[in-house]
Amino acid sequence: MPELPDVEVYRQYIDATALKQKVKRVQVNAPKVLQDISAQSLGRRLAGERFKRTSRRGKHLFVELTDGSHLLLHFGMTGNVHYYAGDGEQRPKFAAVVFTFENDCVFSYINKRKLGTVSIIDDPEEFAAENRLGPDALSLSEQEFLERLEKGRGGIKAFLMNQRLMAGIGNEYSDEILFQARLHPAVGLRSLDPAARKRLFGALKSVLHTAIECRVDPEKFPRSFITPRRREGAPCPRGNGTLVKQTVAGRSSYVCPQCQQA
């Protein structure tokens, strides 16, 4: 799940729960997710620190600590977070890293497939530069977006998912954006006319904003979205036919052949 809207909702969730709490101890159940840090030193770095404030860039979530360093969370394909009272509720399944606070509440970084990342970094900006992460997709102006479009050469779906051009869009939301913009994912950037370019930018913003407003709950998504019915043979929300699945940019993609011409 975790693309930009999901990670934004996780961020808001942390703000509403674990923020300002002081860490008592850290338990690492899946050392695999730790990057450039041992379980022991993660615990040492965090003990006594508070979760001061959160930020996000694309699919990366940062929690600033009292000492100015940042806890970095990336969720891969199966990451999630959960906060609960330590005594009553039982530890969620697949809890990879568990943070216990002074108030005995628990913040859990969950990751079933362990493809995510937990680390401590000095500075998110520096991290983004080192990893060549593009600007957050929601902070991108139309002009910046169009400039990037003009420089690109490949297919439109690969463009949207390229984290170096803009950060945050993954497989699922790229399909939704392209459906809303009525563009086929395999269309080459250079064949897009100005109206299509503008439409794409509008769809990008509205899809991401809408998903966040709905707290990424597919049941709350507008009827016009394909995400809640993301499977082959599902009806096109515009009543134009049925969705088909095809591989584009190496990923499973769902398109309405009537609305989205190749």
Added chain:
DNA sequence: AGTACCACCTGACGGC
């Protein structure tokens, strides 16, 4: 520069 493919991990699901 862009794409295609593999690897990383492990669970969920459908078919037999």
Added chain:
DNA sequence: TGCCGTCAGGTGGTAC
């Protein structure tokens, strides 16, 4: 019910 193959919303490396 049980086993097996297939697929999964991310990312990074490698090889064209």
